[in-house]
Amino acid sequence: MLRPGGADLTIAGGIREFGRATPDVIAVRDGDRELTYAALDERSSRVACGLLALGLRHGDRVALLCGNRLEYPEIAAGIAKAGLVLVPVNPRLTSPEVEFILQHSGARALLADEALLGAVPDVPIKKIFIGPSYETWIGVAKSEDPWIPVDEREPFCIAYTAGTTGDPKGVLISHRSRCLTFYAAALEWGLGPGRRTIAVAPMYHGAGFAFAYAAVHCGGTVSMLRSFDPHRLLDMIDRDGAQSVFLVPTHAQLIRAASPAVKKLKTLDTLYFNAAALPKVLKEWVFEAFPGVGVHELYGSTEAGVVTNLRPPDARRKAGSVGHPWFATEVRVVGGDGRPVGPGEPGELYSRSPYLMNGYHENPAATAACTTPDGFLTSGDIVIRDEEGFISIVDRIKDVIITGGVNVYPRDVEEVLLTHPSVTECAVVGEPDDRWGERVVAYLVGRAPLEPGVLDAFLRERLAGFKVPKQYRAVPALPRNAAGKILKRELRSTP
Template sequence: MLRPGGADLTIAGGVREFGRATPDVIAVRDGDRQLSYAALDERSSRVACALLSFGLTTGDRVALLCGNRLEYPEIAAGIAKAGLVMVPVNPRLTAPEVAFILGHSGARMLIADSEPDLDFPGAFVRIGPEYEKWLDDARAVDPCVAVNERDPFCIAYTAGTTGDPKGVLISHRSRSLTFYATALEWGIGPGRRTVAVAPMYHGAGFAFAYAAVHCGATVSMLRAFDPDALLDMIARDGAQSVFLVPTHAQLIRGAVTTMPKLPTLDTLYFNAAALPRVLKEWVFEAFPGVGVHELYGSTEAGVVTNLRPPDARRKAGTVGHPWFATEVRVIGPDGQPAAPGEPGELYSRSPYLMNGYHQNPAATAACTTEDGFLTSGDIVIRDEEGFLSIVDRVKDVIITGGVNVYPRDVEEILLAHPSVTECAVVGEPDDRWGERVVAYLVSPGPVEPDVLEAYLRERLAGFKVPKQYRPVAALPRNAAGKILKRELRSTP
């Protein structure tokens, strides 16, 4: 019996719908492999039945450890069809980091494209011949396990500033509405084509790639970022809307001397870090006639704002206005609404917000209000026309190449090394990566960067390892003993 208002939203809904409506349209391309919507619908149903054959029940967690590839959308849809919860895992993490996520999420099964170097007690399937046989042996029937649209479809882990990563609970409703709004805003809908450039294990990478198969478009998988490979893929597959982070634009700018003609491309949208004005001007010149959007959001809040093409130049340096169905508040240090031109902490309320942090009610309470607003800890200024500019971060998150690095994670490992007495990790401007990770060290003797780097690379993902190590006699502190990282960032 249907509830008034219709069936619940689910991220598997689009695959089911277009599997019937446009069965022969290509949903996913990956090199010389491709899936029609009919095939995607069938294979995701086989994934669902195969998962349930392991005895998994509604709400159980399934971890997915792989990069962008044809199987990613079908596995995500299959997990949803089975009423299970996906736990996307970054393949660049170290074994201890992966082990924490698997343990904290309570994952009962792991699907990966390589054999992980860890002791995982649950079921494991490796993408490749084993995975194909697993699907061949499964029933090609959609189990249609009922889920509440407000229940999580995934637990996305973001590194915390005070220790271990936090698991962000993202609902079917949140992501389904994001997909539909994405189709409306950036043209990811029927008859359109896009490229999965950002990794799908990231929140934005998944949202903007999977939106294609949820809304009837075609997505091409870029396995690893390469400027020429991306431009060739756009030209070959006729991509029209493409999501990038500023680092992608910087790498294209540095590697490509003559831009190819891309007659189908009409929309670029950027996220993850501010697009520097100089780089933004280059984007306008390199992609003439292409609408450039710049958006702001977070894993916890989803998309919060968007700067649309008519204002892209006039309001360069801002992130635009609140997105569809989004309310914002800018709260000053006194707890009152900040006036235009005055800095304040940004809060947002929308249907895209997370459900909370998995098994961490204290962290959830710390970033939410009783009336449903959430803050990601960013300081903004709102001008007289309502355009928002991100001016600082309450948290010390470093965004390097579109990936978040939290200094405390690096500092904890550094402080365990015998040559480090005190340390502070900060982000500093970098023309290529947006920001680079820099470690300031107080040590009893000479610092050997090569030794520290080898030590860190055994314990941290490569993108978290500092690009520079700077010895200092003492770390600047305020009267309360807190390290003044702002002073370190301004150190010549």
């Protein structure tokens, strides 16, 4: 009797397959540099053999300190071919921050862009610098794929979170989780053979990697945007004929500010957004600026992967929602007592899917705190599910403001503030207050000077009095991480 089976899924699989199926197709573009699938397959094998020649063995961790560039996909694939585990590192970190990740992950080697030498700590591990010496290193390495066996449930990477409370946590993401994400993304957003996309978000971040690398895993072409610039992105879409592009709301906001009248992009047919909810007023601008382009809005996290997606047919009708559960995903919305809540009632969102993390590296307590015995995981967000099953993110649990014993969800206030013509961006937080416990404070980026009295009157016509901010603080920009999420913890610490 035959038993169902087959090769385990690994993130190197797609490059191996298309290196043979479509060897002459361009896999990666970076400025005037290009890699065909044949070249990507060969160079990633050389990376694998070069790492094994350093004495690394199955399961060892290899850190990668690098921005978006041609070498990123080949290094990630090479690490996988060697049976090693990738540790992506934010190139904006300081040397002590990088050192923490290297030590906590147990990394035995580091590949780093030679332009980032200042961030490389003096630690006793093997170091390879991406530049001329890297080319020499892979040039002398064997070109034969080592085919080190890897179980698909083993981690392909340890992705470190931003560390919103204490030190960053290392999220263990399996080959199976990420490969299924690639295939589902190709189905949902068109990242397969013959399709072109752009690596806009940084690849060291979970979503940035997933949606850029999905293209080469599924036979498409990805162009590298080394640093975000609205005009450069639009020119690249036009020049490279990109069809599907992943953005975060901040990108849309910057494009709107720099080029409010976007020229017609003939090839673009799909935009998909993540990282934070797309404000309704900004979403309307996206519809107007990119007519005929299908706009998706998805929700997820490093730990859970993609959880929901709002598809184009419902994009306007359900603006403010992040849609229904994604492929192969179950969700559960529960109240403070742990019981399911009904439609229209706020509750904490849990999800269960093949995309979930394996857990936090060497942190079983943190893993247990966010998971249930039956396999659901929470990212700590409060949501409302309507009668049709559409999910809307209300807020992070830790961001809910309790003022005078009443809950205020910052997103409610932010959505209204953003409809004021003088407000470009905003973030609402709770700050300690002797009388109310917490007071509502709004941080604002404006197109023109913002008068607190005018804003106050504007909000009081549209919001209950207890939701109206007690203070308005104008700032030149809101602090964000590389994924575009606003760092409210930094606003709370602003004197």
